[in-house]
Amino acid sequence: MALLEVSELRTSFFLRSGELRVLDGVSLEIDGGEVLGLVGETGSGKSVTAYSIIRLLKQPGRVVGGHVRWDGRDLLGLKQSELEQEVRGKEISMIFQSPREALNPVITVGRQLTQVLEIRRGMSRQDARREAVSILQSVYISDPASRLSSYPHQLSGGMAQRIMIALALSCHPRLLIADEPTTGLDVTTQYQIVQLLKELRDRTGMAILLITHDLALAAQICDRVAVLYAGRIAEVGPIAHIFRSPRHPYTSALLASRPRLGLKGDIATIPGNVANLMKPPGGCRFHPRCGNALEVCSRVQPSLESMEPGQRVACHNPMSIREAVAAGG
């Protein structure tokens, strides 16, 4: 049994203009200790997936269907108090983009850390302070004792994110959800953060759900990858298969649209625009932009099916193996 099981998750945003069907049947699984990447572009629903799982969705967003099972327990049906005391922040923790914005600007970093430790782990102020220093050390913050008196704006993006990671890990969660944790950070800092996450995963055995639009980032850390397009999983499997032999036309096009040194001519692009979630295309949501589209694609939504070389693909007319390997990046 997987640690986290999401099946046919549906989430909609109820606006005055209508219902935005953001997630339309998302299913995924994460085993203990594994790193699953959820990749997609803006509007794919990747952050909404995370918020739905951990029940952080705010109005007008609402989960309208599907199940989320955490360690066998029905997460969506859990009482709010149980969710907050037992699961969120304890078993499942989350870090976000723009870490400095998530920190209270008028309180020192040290105080924010000790507050969490005092409340969450019932520590005394003194013990909390000591633990805070140790936490900062575990994420390689130099000079941790004096860092405690810094305010968030005095931290670099990389440092702030490391502190958020430290905070998220302070209660030893079994799953860390990381929502675009390195977006906005310099490329060398991104790399440091990824290394840190890998190391922490190796040390603690926690699983990670990494949400990102950055394929190169996913490549650095993920064991498996799920590609999300317009609220549905297009393809999921071990990262080597997905990246080296993508079967879904969207995955293939996404990999091909990266600019590279030495590339001659135009970059291959995906025609059209992201699906309109208010009036999504019938059948496969990608079909209006798909080079492989058949008549059936506009009528019947494809379901995830196992395909060579070892992934599950939701497509009526996937790339052939040869095409897939040629397109792989």
Add this chain to the structure above:
Amino acid sequence: MLSIEKVFKHYPIKTGAFRTETVHAVDGVSLTVRRGETLGLVGESGCGKSTLGRVALRLEEPTSGSIRFREIELNRLSGREMRRLRPKLQMVFQDPLGSLNPRMKVAQTVAEPLLLHGLAVGGKVRAQVRELFDRVGLSDELLDRYPHELSGGQQQRVGIARALAPNPEVMVLDEPTSALDVSVQAKLINLLRRLKQDLDLTQVFISHDLSVIGYLTDRVAVMYLGEIVELGPTEEIFLKPRHPYTGALMSAVPGDDLLDRRTRLMLPGEVPSPITPPPACRLAPRCPFVKDRCRQEKQVLQAVDSNHQVACWRAAEGEISPEDFERSRLALEV
């Protein structure tokens, strides 16, 4: 085309109730942008590339130094003279939504420079705007929309159309694709490449995204803490970097095979504050190849080839090389 000579840009900043310190955003940069080339300006946060871009077009005054556009010294010009030259020196900004007037229809935004500089042809403004829209790949039906009604990619195209309206000779693009998704970015990059070919534009492309820089530029200037540390042809900078900082940056660029979990040249620590940059070589506190001389002697750009300069005495004297950077890389995997 555009010549930047010994430009400094310092900002005063209050660090205490009675203390004011100086942010050394750009610290003695000299650079020539050649006609028709796309020059990339790369570096991490705080290196000064955006500031340099703005100062180069005289959108901000340098603290000292001069900017020459076709032999005309921009800093000496009066407001009126500068305004007359302004059409030739245009900028595309980083935040597409933030740089468009939210209360103006996008067609009006693009028409503005035409009207401002007297380039509108009689009653044909609308037709001119249509042509610009067409050139940047925007459909006519977007003409009368407001910025918030457009997607990020479309907003950025409006910004480009506006910059193209007055027929510029030099265009500075400050992170034009950073806020965009991969597939949207790809389309915009293709557009920029085509524009450069069709219009014989001279472009300065500022970005932290090395993949985009590698694809789009002819030459690259690498900046660190307000200084240029290396300057040369794009391919050389990427494949045979001479400066340790460039070496570290380039080792992080993903290759064709994303899963090739290659090694990286690691620079320990973080970038120091531009308020108190290290004396002498600014990379010295973090450089794996540092020697005593690095901490004592200020580094300046030296030629290592006819078209390639490095601000590192060890590189210039052949003591360290791209091969050394390769060898010093650390394995990623545990």
